[in-house]
Amino acid sequence: MTIRTILTSTLLLGALPALPAAEFKANDYGAKPGDKGNNTEAIQKAIDAAAEAGGGTVVFDEGLYPSGAIFVKSGVELHLDEGVTIQAIQDDDLFPDRPTRVAGIEMEWPAALVNIYEESGAKITGKGAIDGNGSYWWHKFWGEDGESGMLKGYRERGLRWAVDYDCKRVRALAVYDSKDVEIRDVSVLRSGFWSVTVTYSEKVVVDGVKIRANIGGFGPSSDGVDIDSSKDVLVQNCDIDCNDDNICLKAGRDSDGLRVNRPCENITIRNCITRSGHGMLTLGSETSGVIRNVTVENLTALGTSNGVRIKSARVRGGGAENIRIKGLKMMAVKNPIHFELNWYPAYSYPTLPDDVDPDEIPRHWKVMTTHVEPPEKGIPLVRDIVIEDVVATGADRAIHANAYPEKPIRGIELKNVTIEAKTAGEIANAADWSFEDVTLRTVDGKPVKLDNCEGVEPPAPGELSAEAWQKSVDEVDKADADAVQLGVGVGSEDD
Numbered sequence: 281m282t283i284r285t286i287l288t289s290t291l292l293l294g295a296l297p298a299l300p301a302a303e304f305k306a307n308d309y310g311a312k313p314g315d316k317g318n319n320t321e322a323i324q325k326a327i328d329a330a331a332e333a334g335g336g337t338v339v340f341d342e343g344l345y346p347s348g349a350i351f352v353k354s355g356v357e358l359h360l361d362e363g364v365t366i367q368a369i370q371d372d373d374l375f376p377d378r379p380t381r382v383a384g385i386e387m388e389w390p391a392a393l394v395n396i397y398e399e400s401g402a403k404i405t406g407k408g409a410i411d412g413n414g415s416y417w418w419h420k421f422w423g424e425d426g427e428s429g430m431l432k433g434y435r436e437r438g439l440r441w442a443v444d445y446d447c448k449r450v451r452a453l454a455v456y457d458s459k460d461v462e463i464r465d466v467s468v469l470r471s472g473f474w475s476v477t478v479t480y481s482e483k484v485v486v487d488g489v490k491i492r493a494n495i496g497g498f499g500p501s502s503d504g505v506d507i508d509s510s511k512d513v514l515v516q517n518c519d520i521d522c523n524d525d526n527i528c529l530k531a532g533r534d535s536d537g538l539r540v541n542r543p544c545e546n547i548t549i550r551n552c553i554t555r556s557g558h559g560m561l562t563l564g565s566e567t568s569g570v571i572r573n574v575t576v577e578n579l580t581a582l583g584t585s586n587g588v589r590i591k592s593a594r595v596r597g598g599g600a601e602n603i604r605i606k607g608l609k610m611m612a613v614k615n616p617i618h619f620e621l622n623w624y625p626a627y628s629y630p631t632l633p634d635d636v637d638p639d640e641i642p643r644h645w646k647v648m649t650t651h652v653e654p655p656e657k658g659i660p661l662v663r664d665i666v667i668e669d670v671v672a673t674g675a676d677r678a679i680h681a682n683a684y685p686e687k688p689i690r691g692i693e694l695k696n697v698t699i700e701a702k703t704a705g706e707i708a709n710a711a712d713w714s715f716e717d718v719t720l721r722t723v724d725g726k727p728v729k730l731d732n733c734e735g736v737e738p739p740a741p742g743e744l745s746a747e748a749w750q751k752s753v754d755e756v757d758k759a760d761a762d763a764v765q766l767g768v769g770v771g772s773e774d775d
Contacts, residue, residue, distance in 0.1 A: 302336035304329050306345075313343020318369060320348040330356045335401075340364045340408075348374025349391035354399040360408025360466055368393045368450060368472070370416035375450045381479055381508060383444055384533025384566035386540065387644045392454035392477070401460045404453070409467040412452035414499050417472030421447045421500045431500075441630040444501060445644055449473035459483050470495045471502055475522060479508040480542065486515045493522035494556060503528055504557060509542040509569055518552045526554035526584060529574065530566040534595045535650040537568025538657065544569065550577040559589040560613070561605070565623050567660050568598040576605040583756045587616040588667060592660040593628035594621075594684065595652050599661035610672035612756035616699050617667065619681040619689055621660055661687045668695035674752035675701035678720050678728070678741075683709040685732055694718050700752060704728040704741045711735055723749050 307313075309329065310322035323338070327350065330336035335355030342363035348371070352358045360366065368375075375390040378397065382389045394410050396402045404410075421443070423429035434443035452471035455461050457480045465488040468475045475491045478484050486505055493502035504520035507513050508530040520526040531537065531544040554560040560581035563571045581587055587610045590600055610616050622628075630648045632638055638646075652658035662683065672678075678701040683689040688711040698719045707713070708731040715737065720728075721744035728738040 302330070302333060304333075304336050304338050305340070306338055307341050311340065311345055313341060313345055315344055315346070317346055318348065318374070319345045319366075320350060320369075320374060323347055323350050323366070327351065327353055327356055327358065347393065349376065349393060349395060351391075351395045351397055352399065352402045352404060355401050357403035357405060358394065360404075360406035360410070362407035364406070364408035365411050366394065366409070367411040368413040368452070370413060372448070372450075377448075378456075380454075380456055381532075381540075384530060384537050384568065385445065385644055385647055386536060387445065387647075390448050390450050392451040394453045396455045396458045396461055398456065399458045399461075402458065403462040403464070404466060405462065405464045407465055407467075409469055410452050411469040412450065412471035412475070414449075414452075414470040414472035414493075414502070415497055417449035418497060418499050421449060438631075438633045440626040441628070441648065442645060444627075445648070446642075449501070451475070451477055453477070455479065455481050455484060457481060461485070462487070464488055466490075467492065469493070470497075470499055472499070473501055474503040474506050474524075476504065477506045477508065478510050478513060481510045482512050484510065484513045486513070486518065488517045489519075491518070491520040491522060498523045500524075504554070506530060507544055507547060508566070509540070509544050511543070511545045511547075513547050515547075515549045516551050519555075520552065520557065521555040522557045524557060525559040525562040525589070526557035526581075527552065528559065528562040529571045530564070531569035531571050531598055533566045533568055534597070534648065534658070535652050536647050537566060538597050538652060540569060542569045544571045545573045547574045548577075549575070549579070552579050554579070554581045554584045557584050559586045560584045560608075560610070562586070562589040562591065563600045563603070564591040565593060565596065565628065567592045567596045567600060570598040571600040572602050574600075574603045576603075578607040579609075581608070581610045581613045583612045584610070585614050586618045587613045587672065588618070589615070590619040590621070590662055591623035592621045592662075593623055593625075593658075595629065595658040596660050597652060597658045599663070599687075601662070601664045603665040605665070605667045606669050608667075608670045608672075610670070610675070612674040612753045613672060614676040615680055616670070616672035616675050616701075617679045617681070619662065619683070621662065621683045621689070656686065659684050659687045661690075663690040665691070666693045666695070667697065668693075670694075670697040670699070672699040672701070674749060674756065675699055677701055677703055677705040678722065679705040679707060679738070681707040681710055685709050688732075688734075700744050700749065702749060704738070706731065707733055707736055707738070709733070713738075715739055
């Protein structure tokens with residue numbers, strides 16, 4: 281598929297079906313603003329009434345609306361005007377499990393605060409907020425002190441790979457197995473887990489969404505926008521501050537992902553800003569169904585840990601291909617280009633401790649510990665990636681790439697790229713890389729270290745003083761001054 285075809289198909293997403301104009305005020309169905317109470321039933325009644333009428337828009341009087349899981353139906357627009365906040369009630373019972381896929385595994389998982397689940401032609405719009413009220417689920421994972429939650433106990437038992445699946449945390453907004461969906465202009469705050477997820481869906485627009493995941497703390501695994509085995513998706517004009525990958529494309533994990541074998545494809549991402557977080561643009565680590573036909577334009581990263589990031593593992597399979605990235609600005613991003621295909625072994629390679637009976641483990645543990653056969657099928661293939669028109673300052677390491685001798689990272693083109701960093705970095709198990717108008721300036725002056733590479737000849741770095749590097753790092757604070765932390769109504773994060 282050509283890039284022209286990808287862009288054309290994605291641009292068509294701007295012409296999704298118009299919804300009926302009739303309004304259904306949630307307050308007329310019993311919704312009451314305030315920092316107490318439970319508006320789940322009232323909001324759902326308004327949504328259901330709009331759906332039964334053939335479609336319409338659900339609106340609210342200004343205020344804060346505590347709620348459990350709500351489900352936006354086909355033909356319905358959930359509209360949150362500025363000053364309107366739907367806030368998660370910190371009670372697991374209000375978020376019932378539903379079949380879905382989480383971190384590459386199909387399993388039962390709590391519904392999100394706001395859901396579009398197996399629907400068509402649904403919208404979520406407005407300048408209001410969806411507040412995940414996530415501190416309860418954050419503390420459940422790693423404790424109020426960051427050291428005493430489920431994560432600590434699982435690590436001590438050699439089960440780091442299982443805790444993210446067992447510690448069921450509520451997401452703020454989830455789209456699952458749906459089509460012709462729009463999410464526009466809303467703010468998504470402090471999600472208990474991933475902030476905005478799009479899974480097994482097609483023709484989805486995420487436009488103008490502001491994500492602030494870390495208000496009042498640091499939310500573990502608080503990804504910004506995750507697109508999982510979906511197609512024809514447009515993400516644009518978003519502003520994301522989180523504590524994990526900012527924009528992430530996924531396609532299944534290990535044996536389960538290879539069984540489903542569903543690609544993430546025809547994705548356009550443009551005109552976005554990323555702030556705190558682990559990846560301005562991340563592909564993986566769930567790569568089993570292949571991530572392909574991706575167009576990225578005009579992204580800015582301010583202090584994000586990684587820029588263009590690909591992560592996978594020897595048991596994931598699949599890979600990434602036909603990725604076109606153009607127009608990136610990165611300030612104080614530690615790793616502007618970071619490809620690690622042997623990512624996080626303690627998480628990526630599940631093994632049962634000796635004291636665990638394999639006949640007494642949960643179903644998803646059995647799925648995760650099922651080996652990929654033959655083993656060669658688990659080695660991911662990353663190829664055909666073009667990265668051009670990039671400026672990165674204040675980096676720690678310009679380039680890191682590591683794959684496998686059996687399947688090197690192949691066919692990477694860097695064009696018109698300038699990176700200033702402490703050091704140039706390293707490339708291992710790679711083939712057929714081209715460097716056109718690429719400038720590296722480093723403090724240590726050392727060249728990119730090559731290991732088992734063929735047809736990879738990066739340019740020698742030029743000089744960069746430690747003072748100039750530090751000045752670039754300091755500049756990000758000025759550039760990030762407009763990252764205003766949004767308010768969350770009159771409710772407390774510990775309600």
